Amino acid sequence: MLLNPLEKIVANLPYGDGFKFVDQLLELDEDSVIGIYRFRESEYFYKHHFKDQPVTPGVILIECMAQIGLACLGSYLMRENDSKPQFVFTENHINFLNTVLPKTTVIVSAKKEYFRFGKLKVVVRMMDENENKIAEGWMSGIILKD
Template identity: 80%
Template sequence: MLLSQLEKIVANLPYGEGFKFVDQLLELNEDQVIGIYRFRESEYFYKHHFIHQPVTPGVILQECMAQIGLACLGSYLMRDSKEQLQFVFTEAHVNFLEKVVPGTTVIVSAKKEYFRFDKLKVVVQMLDENETKVAEGWLCGMILTAPKQKSDS
């Protein structure tokens, strides 16, 4: 089965299944990305974060925005690189406007403000499936490169 370029970017993110907060990319180009993630009721953090009325931690919402807005867009911008990419989250200013409860699907959109010297800054927002704005702000990250490992094939 051939994966589309968008599916390959999601599949190649450097996060394990328990910490990957990207289900699908809907749009991706040189200037912006739109992606979605559904916060499943079985997520590990709901068991301990507001025990009787679980809420998605803000740091997890921010991570979701960073994975879509920085890691996915950065991967696309560096798609011709011959090196292994690593992503380092460097700076953020996010306003949280609404809570996200288990079972909520979020839509993250990020617009590139700049990308130079391997540093990416995006203006980002998160909506829920009812198009209510959950969070907005900006994020910065650095793309680190290392030579790709040769395979033994």
């Protein structure tokens, strides 16, 4: 089965199924990315995080934003490189405005602020499927080369 370029980027992310928070990329170019992820009721963390009223942990929301906004966009920017680049998340400033419950689909958009000397910084936003803003801010990471 041949994958389109966006599917290939998602398939090549260095995360296992239990920790990959990208279902699909909707848009991707040199300056921005938009991707989605549906938080399933079966996610491992819901059993333990507010077990009677599960809520998605903020650190997982940040990870979802980093996987779409940094890892996917960074992979695209490094596509001419023969190796599979690895990304290290270095810093962020995220404001949370709403919670994410099980069965919520989130839409993450990230716009490149800069990419130089192996460091990528993006302005990122997370919305739910009803266009409610969940979180916004910025994050950055560096690319480790083989």
